[in-house]
Amino acid sequence: xxxxxxxxxxxxxxxxxxLKKYQEFWKKFYNIPKxxxxxxxxxxxxxxxxxxxxxxxxxxxxxxxxxxxxxxNKTYTEALDKIPPNKSEYSLQSEHDIKKYRSFLLGTxxxxxxxxxxxxxFGVLVSDLMGAYSEYNKILRNISNTYLxxxxxxxxxxxxGLLKDMQELKREVRDLRKSIDIIMSEDNQVAx
Amino acid sequence: MKIIKLLNNTTTNPxxxxxxxxxxxxxxxxxxxxxxKIDKFTQLYQNPKDIDVGSTExxxxxxxxxxxxLHYKPIFKRPIKTPILVVYALINRSYILDLQGDxxxxxxxxxxxxxxxxxxxxxxxxxxxxxxFDDYVNDFIDDCVNLxxxxxxxxxxxxxxYCMGASMSVMYTTLHQRKIKNLVTLAPxxxxxxxxxxxxxxxxxxxxxKIISSVxxxxxxxxxTCFSALKxxxxxxxxxxxxxxxxxDKKFVQNFLRIEKWLYDVPPITGEVxxxxxxxxxxxxxxxxxxxxxxxxxIDLSKIYIxxxxxxxxxxxxxxxxxxxxxxxxxxxxxxxxxxxxxGHVGLIASSYSQLNVLPRMGKWLFSRSDK
Numbered sequence: 001x002x003x004x005x006x007x008x009x010x011x012x013x014x015x016x017x018x019l020k021k022y023q024e025f026w027k028k029f030y031n032i033p034k035x036x037x038x039x040x041x042x043x044x045x046x047x048x049x050x051x052x053x054x055x056x057x058x059x060x061x062x063x064x065x066x067x068x069x070x071x072x073n074k075t076y077t078e079a080l081d082k083i084p085p086n087k088s089e090y091s092l093q094s095e096h097d098i099k100k101y102r103s104f105l106l107g108t109x110x111x112x113x114x115x116x117x118x119x120x121x122f123g124v125l126v127s128d129l130m131g132a133y134s135e136y137n138k139i140l141r142n143i144s145n146t147y148l149x150x151x152x153x154x155x156x157x158x159x160x161g162l163l164k165d166m167q168e169l170k171r172e173v174r175d176l177r178k179s180i181d182i183i184m185s186e187d188n189q190v191a192x
Numbered sequence: 193m194k195i196i197k198l199l200n201n202t203t204t205n206p207x208x209x210x211x212x213x214x215x216x217x218x219x220x221x222x223x224x225x226x227x228x229k230i231d232k233f234t235q236l237y238q239n240p241k242d243i244d245v246g247s248t249e250x251x252x253x254x255x256x257x258x259x260x261x262l263h264y265k266p267i268f269k270r271p272i273k274t275p276i277l278v279v280y281a282l283i284n285r286s287y288i289l290d291l292q293g294d295x296x297x298x299x300x301x302x303x304x305x306x307x308x309x310x311x312x313x314x315x316x317x318x319x320x321x322x323x324x325f326d327d328y329v330n331d332f333i334d335d336c337v338n339l340x341x342x343x344x345x346x347x348x349x350x351x352x353x354y355c356m357g358a359s360m361s362v363m364y365t366t367l368h369q370r371k372i373k374n375l376v377t378l379a380p381x382x383x384x385x386x387x388x389x390x391x392x393x394x395x396x397x398x399x400x401x402k403i404i405s406s407v408x409x410x411x412x413x414x415x416x417t418c419f420s421a422l423k424x425x426x427x428x429x430x431x432x433x434x435x436x437x438x439x440x441d442k443k444f445v446q447n448f449l450r451i452e453k454w455l456y457d458v459p460p461i462t463g464e465v466x467x468x469x470x471x472x473x474x475x476x477x478x479x480x481x482x483x484x485x486x487x488x489x490x491i492d493l494s495k496i497y498i499x500x501x502x503x504x505x506x507x508x509x510x511x512x513x514x515x516x517x518x519x520x521x522x523x524x525x526x527x528x529x530x531x532x533x534x535x536g537h538v539g540l541i542a543s544s545y546s547q548l549n550v551l552p553r554m555g556k557w558l559f560s561r562s563d564k
Contacts, residue, residue, distance in 0.1 A: 095222055102430075102433065106429060106430050107425075109424075110423065110425040110426045113421075113424055113425065117390040117394075117421045118388070120393065120396075122393075123393045123394050123396065123397035126397070126398075127398045127399050130398070131399045134403045134405070134406035134407060135406065137406045137407065138405065138406045141406075163319055163321065166322075167323060167327075168322075171331075171487070174327075174331050178334075
């Protein structure tokens with residue numbers, strides 16, 4: 001990947017400038033009083049914060065997606081450039097020619113794309129992209145949690161906490177059960 | 193653009209038609225046949241449930257929400273005494289080991305006289321996201337081993353794992369060696385510093401905490417995205433051309449569809465297991481460094497001293513053969529053997545090649561080390 005566009009690394013990026021301006025704009029809005037008659041409720045403040053984050057992460061996803069598609073297209077074009085269509089050996093005059101050409105075409109594409117997929121920069125880009133989607137889901141969850149709590153329902157975090165405790169309890173029971181088995185088998189051996 | 197030009201040249205370009213009139217007719221026929229074949233092709237992919245897999249006779253010894261322990265009906269009245277417990281991976285489904293009669297890993301072992309059990313992992317649900325390797329190894333695999341040993345009144349069995357299942361078998365053996373007579377691994381993920389695959393590259397750079405904190409379990413869609421980057425053209429695309437060429441060959445089509453069904457039958461992986469797999473094994477290489485921890489116990493491969501057979505595919509593009517082969521240098525077994533075969537990750541277990549080359553050699557190695 002020659003044009004590395006890792007979000008965190010490329011400081012001179014126009015996109016980051018736009019994001020910065022955007023954040024500054026919202027910062028002013030977010031500075032409204034946190035208490036007093038002029039304040040918003042905590043839920044509304046959280047919702048505004050979440051919506052702001054959602055817009056921000058959507059822009060990042062767009063950015064990473066664009067970078068991803070650019071890399072794929074670039075690799076594809078570069079691979080096609082390696083294919084000599086006018087040479088007589090690939091003149092496509094019979095079914096056999098088509099097969100031969102197809103094999104050559106796929107081989108060339110395979111080589112270029114495997115080089116791309118094996119590059120560290122592309123790995124980082126995939127990680128950034130997946131991370132941004134995960135962040136997006138998380139913000140959506142935060143928004144829905146606000147409503148769940150107002151309806152007196154458990155949030156995802158509450159359920160996660162319970163699941164984690166249950167799994168730890170299961171492990172403790174398992175270890176106890178195995179300790180008992182060992183003691184019992186030792187007792188049986190002594191009895192024999 | 194270049195391709196379009198080329199295709200146009202072959203069929204509609206008048207100069208070309210004048211020059212090669214017969215060729216033009218034959219290519220028109222080729223295009224017509226191709227569109228008919230594509231129609232048949234789309235019909236084939238309508239109902240994956242109709243594709244039969246895993247047909248070797250078996251009974252379910254135990255079933256929980258995490259796994260099913262299968263016992264295959266022995267072919268011989270008195271099978272070889274030491275049973276084999278096959279530990280399948282948590283990626284895709286275990287029926288690849290019993291895909292079809294003439295390419296079934298399980299069936300071949302039965303015909304060699306072995307008594308075979310298999311752990312068939314079930315897809316985890318959102319409630320299972322905190323299940324980790326400690327649970328898989330020290331709870332689920334251990335329960336299966338105990339059940340088989342109790343049922344057969346034996347002290348030891350042969351543990352036999354594939355891919356991630358082989359890595360789990362290795363972890364299990366370090367902690368419960370007294371119950372294992374032989375360890376047979378197929379393409380285990382061990383030393384990831386030697387991994388040069390695309391999966392290894394993605395694994396090393398993935399921010400797994402961020403992803404798992406959002407999705408809970410690693411979803412099949414994301415796993416499929418990663419797998420689609422493995423040989424995307426030579427295997428991912430070329431195989432469909434081959435299918436079109438053989439679309440009227442019923443046997444070929446059925447075999448092809450079975451593999452396709454398996455390839456796209458990707459269950460989620462529990463969040464905690466995926467985190468350990470990526471962070472501990474791919475990013476920090478803790479398994480090869482003897483620093484991997486399951487619960488409070490450290491996995492020290494040098495503690496393995498039982499007979500080991502490690503089988504590796506030289507053309508494996510999913511698990512680097514060098515990373516798998518490293519196991520033989522990390523264990524203390526004096527009776528250890530590395531077998532390398534010029535095939536791929538799936539070809540190692542579900543191909544005519546494996547039936548003719550891998551299984552007979554593995555069976556022979558195991559026979560001399562099993563109680564009769």
